[in-house]
Amino acid sequence: LRVCDHAWELQDPTVYEERHLKYISVLGKGNFGSVELCRYDPLGDNTGELVAVKKLQHHTVEHVRDFQRESRILRSLHSDFIVKYKGICYSAGRRSFQLIMEYLPNGSLREYLPKNQNVLGPCHLLLYASQICKGMLYLGSQRYVHRDLASRNVLVESREHVKIGDFGLTKILPQDKEYYVVREKGESPIFWHAPESLSDSIYSRESDVWSFGVLLYELFTYSQRSCSPPTEYLRMMGPHNAQQTVCSLVEFLRAGKRLCTPASCPTEVYKLMLSCWSSLPSERPSFKDLELQVEQLQESLTN
Ligand SMILES: C[C@@H]1CCN(C(=O)N2CC[C@@H](S(=O)(=O)c3ccccc3)C2)C[C@@H]1N(C)c1ncnc2[nH]ccc12
Numbered sequence: 001l002r003v004c005d006h007a008w009e010l011q012d013p014t015v016y017e018e019r020h021l022k023y024i025s026v027l028g029k030g031n032f033g034s035v036e037l038c039r040y041d042p043l044g045d046n047t048g049e050l051v052a053v054k055k056l057q058h059h060t061v062e063h064v065r066d067f068q069r070e071s072r073i074l075r076s077l078h079s080d081f082i083v084k085y086k087g088i089c090y091s092a093g094r095r096s097f098q099l100i101m102e103y104l105p106n107g108s109l110r111e112y113l114p115k116n117q118n119v120l121g122p123c124h125l126l127l128y129a130s131q132i133c134k135g136m137l138y139l140g141s142q143r144y145v146h147r148d149l150a151s152r153n154v155l156v157e158s159r160e161h162v163k164i165g166d167f168g169l170t171k172i173l174p175q176d177k178e179y180y181v182v183r184e185k186g187e188s189p190i191f192w193h194a195p196e197s198l199s200d201s202i203y204s205r206e207s208d209v210w211s212f213g214v215l216l217y218e219l220f221t222y223s224q225r226s227c228s229p230p231t232e233y234l235r236m237m238g239p240h241n242a243q244q245t246v247c248s249l250v251e252f253l254r255a256g257k258r259l260c261t262p263a264s265c266p267t268e269v270y271k272l273m274l275s276c277w278s279s280l281p282s283e284r285p286s287f288k289d290l291e292l293q294v295e296q297l298q299e300s301l302t303n
Pocket residue numbers: 027028029030031032033034035052054055056067083101102103104105106107108109152153154155165166168
């Protein structure tokens with residue numbers, strides 16, 4: 001049962017009323033906004049369901065427009081390996097709104113991996129890799145480019161099930177092109193980006209594959225901060241002018257240098273990462289190739 005203000009909202013279970021959203025805690029924060037744990041409690045007796053609420057901090061016009069696009073994208077996605085959209089909540093005066101999603105108590109993969117390192121073997125890590133491939137394969141089939149694939153944006157449903165949990169930077173490919181050129185540099189983390197994205201702001205399903213390779217690295221390092229991609233890249237690049245980090249990284253990658261293999265990472269898995277980090281986008285495997293190769297590795301490791 002949900003009490004609404006207007007008749008037309010009676011039928012629409014995806015419209016949430018701000019006055020019934022009870023703030024509990026912060027699930028994550030970023031440059032432009034945050035994701036909060038709330039209880040949607042229209043009866044006011046704490047029996048309502050827990051939901052994850054994504055909101056914008058600064059309501060600049062382009063941020064609101066991007067946010068509206070993100071909620072339209074999320075509403076259109078239906079996959080076991082993508083976080084479920086639940087609805088939207090118009091804040092007072094309809095100046096902006098909040099995105100309501102399912103809440104997964106196990107939180108992000110980046111926080112989950114180091115905490116569960118001793119119970120997660122390579123077969124679990126490869127299971128997560130194959131589920132993320134399935135989610136990305138579905139996303140690509142809808143002509144979406146994610147642009148921010150990283151363990152901090154993957155959600156843990158259970159020890160046997162992960163989902164892609166955020167689409168804040170997702171873009172839809174134009175009909176006539178297989179890549180997307182973004183104008184604003186944005187704040188997205190450079191150490192997950194492909195060379196062509198760093199130097200020419202070009203994003204594609206192939207640049208998502210590059211990011212998937214970095215995500216594989218995060219899986220097999222159990223997302224430990226001591227050997228995170230930023231830590232390792234900055235260590236290997238050596239001292240440089242802070243304003244020149246992007247150029248130094250492009251130079252580093254152009255020289256053919258890559259992240260080192262994680263400790264006790266199977267050779268085959270490191271080869272898979274390296275294939276995702278081919279300089280030429282066309283030489284990188286597709287998510288279909290990756291799904292098959294990851295499943296073959298899963299079999300070889302379990303037998
Ligand atoms: C891993 C999830 C996505 C990433 N994240 C996050 O905090 N952010 C994603 C976007 C950025 S933002 O807030 O900066 C942002 C805001 C607006 C525009 C663009 C960016 C932060 C934490 C989430 N988290 C722990 C969750 N845990 C449990 N259940 C969940 N359901 C849904 C999310 C979620």
